[in-house]
Amino acid sequence: MNYRHAFHAGNFADVTKHALLVWLLDALARKPRPFLVLDTHAGAGFADLQAEPATRTGEWRAGIGRLLADKPPASGGGGTDDPLARYLAIVRSLGLYPGSPALIRALLRPGDRLACCELHPEDHAGLRARFAGDPQVGVHLRDGYQAVKALLPPPERRGLILLDPPFESPDEFATLARALRTGLARFPAGVFAAWYPIKHRAPIRDFFASLEGLRDLVAAELWLRAPLDPGRLNGCGLLVANPPYGFEAEAPALLDALCARLAEPGFGEGAAVTRLADE
Numbered sequence: 001m002n003y004r005h006a007f008h009a010g011n012f013a014d015v016t017k018h019a020l021l022v023w024l025l026d027a028l029a030r031k032p033r034p035f036l037v038l039d040t041h042a043g044a045g046f047a048d049l050q051a052e053p054a055t056r057t058g059e060w061r062a063g064i065g066r067l068l069a070d071k072p073p074a075s076g077g078g079g080t081d082d083p084l085a086r087y088l089a090i091v092r093s094l095g096l097y098p099g100s101p102a103l104i105r106a107l108l109r110p111g112d113r114l115a116c117c118e119l120h121p122e123d124h125a126g127l128r129a130r131f132a133g134d135p136q137v138g139v140h141l142r143d144g145y146q147a148v149k150a151l152l153p154p155p156e157r158r159g160l161i162l163l164d165p166p167f168e169s170p171d172e173f174a175t176l177a178r179a180l181r182t183g184l185a186r187f188p189a190g191v192f193a194a195w196y197p198i199k200h201r202a203p204i205r206d207f208f209a210s211l212e213g214l215r216d217l218v219a220a221e222l223w224l225r226a227p228l229d230p231g232r233l234n235g236c237g238l239l240v241a242n243p244p245y246g247f248e249a250e251a252p253a254l255l256d257a258l259c260a261r262l263a264e265p266g267f268g269e270g271a272a273v274t275r276l277a278d279e
């Protein structure tokens with residue numbers, strides 16, 4: 001448990017995940033029936049980018065810092081027709097940089113629920129304090145992978161499961177693939193979104209191969225540089241199982257907009273949305 005997300009909050013990989021997450025949550029909210037969001041690796045909820053430890057790495061400056069430096073559109077943004085403006089309007093409205101639990105909570109409707117799992121005692125305590133007394137949010141000091149077994153399927157029978165592990169351990173891709181299999185077996189209709197780092201391609205090829213047999217999988221990826229250096233976070237991806245209608249059509253423009261703002265041109269940057277398995 002050495003990983004502390006606060007060092008990396010708001011970096012290019014965090015904003016890419018969060019902008020896609022907002023799109024997915026808006027898509028779920030198109031239908032009136034309530035849903036559960038399970039955030040298996042929730043983090044602390046919010047990060048103060050003007051304070052330690054975010055200032056020590058300064059990673060956010062090349063991520064959310066750049067995005068917020070763009071002026072919001074005259075309309076104020078926030079329309080679902082521009083998913084990046086929509087995400088940024090939510091970030092602006094929440095003050096501190098919102099992690100996944102804060103973004104999810106902001107988009108729950110009355111009747112929807114959020115269950116957060118976080119194993120680090122400090123981050124867990126922060127989350128618990130933030131959501132104390134909130135009847136729509138449960139905060140659990142427990143292994144998020146175990147929660148995929150224990151908390152699914154939800155009684156709502158509708159839901160989004162965000163799997164966002166720290167990738168500290170060399171077998172994280174294998175653990176993530178097992179969790180996806182377990183989760184989809186227990187809750188076949190759930191939307192599962194699993195974040196992964198792109199350093200070089202080989203581990204990702206193996207990850208995709210390990211998902212063989214699962215249906216309806218799409219990978220949404222952004223990379224700042226050609227992913228050739230295994231020692232560097234060159235990009236990131238979100239593997240989505242059961243993507244809501246419109247994801248494949250709309251995610252490319254969102255990723256392209258992010259890539260245009262976050263990458264230094266000329267180093268092999270790019271973005272792609274790839275269908276890995278049919279419905």
Ligand SMILES: C[S@@+](CC[C@H](N)C(=O)[O-])C[C@H]1O[C@@H](n2cnc3c(N)ncnc32)[C@H](O)[C@@H]1O
Pocket residue numbers: 001003004005017040041042043044045098099100101117118119120123142143144145164165166
């Ligand atoms: C990448 S961060 C999460 C960031 C957060 N999802 C967000 O988008 O703002 C991963 C988090 O998982 C926590 N963690 C590590 N192993 C865990 C486990 N097995 N179960 C639950 N949380 C875990 C870490 O303490 C860390 O806060």
